[in-house]
Amino acid sequence: MATNGAGIPAPLGLLAELTHRCPLGCPYCSNPLALDNRSDELDTATWARVFKEAASLGVLQVHLSGGEPAARRDLPEIVKAARAAGLYSNLITSAVGLTPATLSVLADNGLDHVQISIQDSEAESADHIADYKGASVRKRALAVEVVKLGLPLTINMVVHRANIARVEQMVALALTLGASRVEIAHVQYYGWALKNRAALMPTREQVEEAVRVVERLRETHRGQIVIDAVVPDYYARFPKPCVGGWGRRSLNVTPAGKVLPCHAAEVIPGLEFWNVREHALADIWRSSPAFNAFRGDDWMQEPCKSCALKEKDFGGCRCQAFLLTGDARAADPVCYLSPHHALVAQLAAERTEAAYAYRR
Amino acid sequence: MEQAVVIAPDAKPRLPRGVRLTHNEAQGGWLLLAPERVFKADAVTAEILKRCTGEATLEAIVDDLVKAFAGAPRDRIHSDVVKLLGGLAEKRLLELS
Numbered sequence: 001m002a003t004n005g006a007g008i009p010a011p012l013g014l015l016a017e018l019t020h021r022c023p024l025g026c027p028y029c030s031n032p033l034a035l036d037n038r039s040d041e042l043d044t045a046t047w048a049r050v051f052k053e054a055a056s057l058g059v060l061q062v063h064l065s066g067g068e069p070a071a072r073r074d075l076p077e078i079v080k081a082a083r084a085a086g087l088y089s090n091l092i093t094s095a096v097g098l099t100p101a102t103l104s105v106l107a108d109n110g111l112d113h114v115q116i117s118i119q120d121s122e123a124e125s126a127d128h129i130a131d132y133k134g135a136s137v138r139k140r141a142l143a144v145e146v147v148k149l150g151l152p153l154t155i156n157m158v159v160h161r162a163n164i165a166r167v168e169q170m171v172a173l174a175l176t177l178g179a180s181r182v183e184i185a186h187v188q189y190y191g192w193a194l195k196n197r198a199a200l201m202p203t204r205e206q207v208e209e210a211v212r213v214v215e216r217l218r219e220t221h222r223g224q225i226v227i228d229a230v231v232p233d234y235y236a237r238f239p240k241p242c243v244g245g246w247g248r249r250s251l252n253v254t255p256a257g258k259v260l261p262c263h264a265a266e267v268i269p270g271l272e273f274w275n276v277r278e279h280a281l282a283d284i285w286r287s288s289p290a291f292n293a294f295r296g297d298d299w300m301q302e303p304c305k306s307c308a309l310k311e312k313d314f315g316g317c318r319c320q321a322f323l324l325t326g327d328a329r330a331a332d333p334v335c336y337l338s339p340h341h342a343l344v345a346q347l348a349a350e351r352t353e354a355a356y357a358y359r360r
Numbered sequence: 361m362e363q364a365v366v367i368a369p370d371a372k373p374r375l376p377r378g379v380r381l382t383h384n385e386a387q388g389g390w391l392l393l394a395p396e397r398v399f400k401a402d403a404v405t406a407e408i409l410k411r412c413t414g415e416a417t418l419e420a421i422v423d424d425l426v427k428a429f430a431g432a433p434r435d436r437i438h439s440d441v442v443k444l445l446g447g448l449a450e451k452r453l454l455e456l457s
Contacts, residue, residue, distance in 0.1 A: 010386040012398055058386030060398055088380060088393040113378045113395040152378035152395050152452075180452040181395055223365050223450045228396070 008247070008286055008295070010058030014087075015252040015263065016047065018064060018078065021071040023096045025131035025358030026119065028158055028193035028200055030263050031067065036255040044074045046276065048081035050253060053281035055085040059251075062087045067255070070098035076105045083110030090115060092156075095142035096135050103142065107149045114146045115154040115183075120162070121169035129162060131358045140177060147178035154181040159210060159232075160200040167213045175225055182225055184214055186232035190264040190319060192359045198352040204235050234348040238309070239316025239332035246294035246318060251285060259284045261291055264319040268328045294318050299329050303337040365449040367418055371456040373445050374414030379453050381409045394453050404429075408441055414457060418445070 020035035042050075051062060062082050069075055070093055082089040090113045091106065103114075116139055119126035123136035130136075146153045155174035159167065167184055174182035186207070187193050187200050202210075214229045221227065233240050243250055243262045252260040257276045260266060266273070272289040285291060293299065297310055304315040315321070316332020324333045324347070325340045333340035367373070375381065380393045381401065390406040392399040401409065407428060411421045422438045429437065448454035 012387070056386075058384060060382070060384060060387065060391060060393055061396075086382075088382075090396065112380070112393075115396070150377050152376065154395055183396075223452075226452055 009249065011054075011249055011251055011285060012059065013061045013063065013250040014050075014054045014059045015063045015065055015250065016050070016078075017066055017252065017254050017263070018047070018069045018075070019067040019071050019255050022066055022068040022094065022359070023071075023132060024068070024094050024135060025360060026117075026129060026158070026192070027196040027356035027358055028160060028187045029359035030188070030191050030193070031359065032191055032264075032266055033195065035067075040256040041072075042253075042255065042257045042276070044077050044081070046257065047078050048085070050276050050281055051082050051085035051087055054251075055087055057282050057285060060088055061090060063090045063092055065092040068094050068097055070102065076102065076109050079106050079111050080109040088112045093117075093142075094130075094135070095139040096130075096132060098142060100142065100145040103145055104149060107151055111151065113152050113154065115156050116143050116146070117156045117158065118143075118170070118173065119158070121166045121173045122163075125162060129356075131356075140173075143177040143179070152181070153177065153179045154183060155179045156183045156185060158185050158187055159202075160187045161202045161206070162200075164202045164206045164210050167210050168217065171217050171221070171225070171227060175221065179225060181228065183228050183230065184210070185230040186210075188230070188232075189234070190267070190323070192357070194323060195357050197347070198350040199354060199356055201234070201348055201351065202232070204348075207232050207235050233317075233320075233334045234344055236334050237336040239313050239320075239334040241313045242317035242320070242332075245314040247285070247291040248295070248314075251281075251291075259288065259291075261294075262319065265290065267319050268322050294328075301329055301331070303335070304331050307337070365446045365456075367442055367445055367449070367456060369419045370417045372414050372417055373412040373421070373449075374455050374457065375409065375412055375453070376455045381406060392453070394451075404440070405444060408444055412445070412454065414455070418442075 019041055020031055079089055089111050091111055092115045095116045118139050119129040126136040127133050157170045171182055189197050214227055218227050247261050252263050258273045271293055274284045274288040300315055304310050316334055318328050321330045321332050322328035331338040333344050378395055382393055383390050390401040392401050422441055425437050426434050445454055449456055
């Protein structure tokens, strides 16, 4: 990994949360429970400056996300600014509220890649999960437009108890729509997903079956479609190297301009985040207290501190460590070496058939 | 692993829309940018990919590389190119028109 003089790596990716507004209400939304208001959103010129600063810091790809990024009327200008800065731009969209006409302008303005979320291969279930009647039909229609424009398409399928039995059908749908890539992303339990955990959590047997299905489909469709899977960590023995390590590979700018090491970082109390309205991005990356809080291994405790894998998984996820143990410096309890590991299985066993708390 | 993608000698490989070769000082050199991923490219890989414009055939690309890397045997270059391009095609990062 390339580093600057101070030994801090250059970031590769910037997640630009352009807005928290979204027509959908998915119960696993990764946005925080307290959403930014429209009136607090950064303007076009500020995003353009952030993109320029990001590129000179070494960022290669910008992920234009939200909320629903198309809720911003200046999305075409934002895409143009990303291209002008030399960034590879990836639009992460629900496809609801994005018209084929706007999409075509985005393509002309240099958009590189489109990722569309689809909630289920069965339309009725998909619309129920998104809490939006007719969403499924609109998503499929826009996916066709993406391919027609010659843009590469990724279909993102968030997997949980209500749709985990249909992984094969979801991959088949992505193929039908002409996607070159599909993400089978098991829910990660933060934000709204954490709130809905007992309603979303699949069983261990369901997860194991889903993993087997993905492995088989990868072989079947080699050369046709790339299947990337994000595994559910509540049933794992080793923690995930969350965001490739805190403050090592990516940064996340919220709609109001706060810069976070990951989208969930605001749940950790006591972290001081800096805002792009007040600081240059390079200063934030190198010097903001939040980014330096969990860099290196000075912050680690046992069992992480003496662990042979600490350079590989960085102790797992700081947010999950805090959310499940109350201590952000603890080992991610997903790790079998964590004294809190049994708690994860206990939480995974909690179930409710109650209605989702939709993201609002 | 068995090579799943076979490249014909008259195939004209090109990077599809959404796959770009770029040079970045802060990241230490050549990189291939693709949907949700970034691959480091060494100097030789970069020289191969620069020639994948959709105009030159596989054979023409190999011939050109033989000239550029004077001294390297053609067979060796040919097998390196086929291996790289086959791997990229399998990941949907290369078109063989």
